[in-house]
Amino acid sequence: MTTQSVTFSDDQASAFDAVADMLRGCGVNLDDALLTPPQSGGSGVMAVIGKAGSGKTLLLAELNHALENAGVDVVSGDYESRKRRDRRSLAILAPTNKAASVLRLRGVPATTIHRILYTPVYDPEYERIAEWLSGHGDRPEVEGISDVALDRAKAFYAGNKSIPGAMAAAGLRGSDFITGWKRREDPLDIGFVDESSMLDDKQFEDLKEIFPTLFLFGDPAQLAPVKQSGSMVFDALPAPRKLELSRVHRQDADNPILDLAHALGDPTLEFHDFERMIEDTAKRDDRVVWGQRVEVDLMARSPVLVWRNATRIRLINAFRSVHGAPEDALLEGEPLICDGIELPMKHRKKRLDLEARGLIRGAQVIYLGPGRKPGFSRLHVMGAEDPQVSAASIVKIEKPDEEEPFIPFAARMGATFLHGAAVTIHKAQGSQWDTVQVFAPDLFIAARMGRMEAGQALWKRLAYVAITRAQNRLIWVVRNRLSKPTHGLRIDDLRATPAAPLTLESEEI
Secondary structure: OOOOOOOOOOOHHHHHHHHHHHHHOOEEEOOOOEEEOOOOOOOOOOOEEOOOOHHHHHHHHHHHHHHHOOOOOOOOOOOOHHHHOOOOOOEEOOOOHHHHHHEEEEEEEEEEHHHEEEEEEEEEHHHHHHHHHHHOOOOOOOOOOOHHHHHHHHHHHHHOOHHHEEEOOOOHHHHEEEEEEEEEEOOOEEEEEOOOHHHHHHHHHHHHHHEEEEEEEEOOOOOOOOOOOOOOOOOOOOOHHEEEEOOOOOHHHHHHHHHHHHHHOOOOOOOOHHHHHHHHHHHHEEEEEOOOOOOOHHHHHOOOEEOHHHHHHHHHHHHOOOOOOOOOOOOOOEEEEEEEOOOHHHHHHHHHHHOOOOOOOOEEEEEEEEEOOOOOOOEEOOOEEEEEEEEEEEEOOOOOOOOOOOOOOEEEEEEEEEEOOOOEHHHHHHOOEEEEEEEEEHHHHHHHHEEOOOOHHHHHHHHHHHHHHEEEEEEEEEOEEEEEOOOOOOOOOHHOOEEOOOOHOOOOO
């Protein structure tokens, strides 16, 4: 193994070599950059698994660089060159916008699983910019786009492999250069899937149909998808096709959050022992906080993580109450979670428009204000490459002890949203935030119930997933209290680009 510029641990090096061997079997030789046409049937599936901090993302990034250096084209969800169709290709996927954005910040051109199913149709004039940025064309001359703007686009793309992001840096909006979306008809080549512990069986089967050679990167200690009986799609793979990373690299930097996460692997650890461990850690390291209340200021950007829906609904209503939010309207800056799309089949194109812009189930969104038509909302999709959209919306505010949610306003059909000031730990998988608040009383109840999942106490799996959502700071909230806000809700930090209207808004629905 000689193609990397980083120093791998033994288990990472072994995993890299195993992946390289499988790629060589399907006609991609990383050692001498020899590429042969794709073979029918491909090479099947291989998984690289390991707990948080074991170096899965680093390995994925280095494999991506090695494949690019070997001449393999990377297919992103935002643009696919016409010149790529007869070449070897790689697509890097994640289940959520937030998970994909974490990879993009590392220079890995990731997109969502859903987004790769649809191909954007570019205006031919601006397609020349996309071809140039992706290395398949000469520097273009486009009317209305200055050399300075093109330089800004090139500089952006050098650090973040996003065509829409680079176009935005040049002063363009998605509606300027993307004229529509079409369903991908042909299978792809090689697929990398991050956060693969979130995949259910149907998604896995769909991916195997699209990618004849598929690599899964996942954490076996996370929560299995709902209705999966505690199992993950890579569990059934044979041993040679399941590579495990055991060394925890990020602990080399003395990360107290990862120390706590890995302590949960001790089968003798009880809940009260774990809480004492958190309290002791908080006394010596400010990256862990023993919280006496939920900090309401954080909830607008980083939801409180809970186990029970009843807790989630109470915290959401408390958040709205302390901000003085009226029952019949949303305040600008309120967080939302996309709960799906409610459109009949005859509006399939409108559904594609919404989903392709990041409005898929579980997407985190900030409400920016009403749209131009009744029932429409201006929205900022967190982690999306072209984040600001205007779309028909159905907003549901759930109330404690009431079966039916209150709907402050709604279009007749469109994207549906729940409030996002608090979310369940299950729905938080695949996302990370700088600071995370975990509502510990819920996990205490899970521990008291004694529930198990895949042979481990459920509270331990919940705690592991919850605390590993924190990138830099963990707040372990031990009391059912809510602080007062120190400032009102804000959206000024999200106004970098104007909201791009979808074709949906210009039509009657």
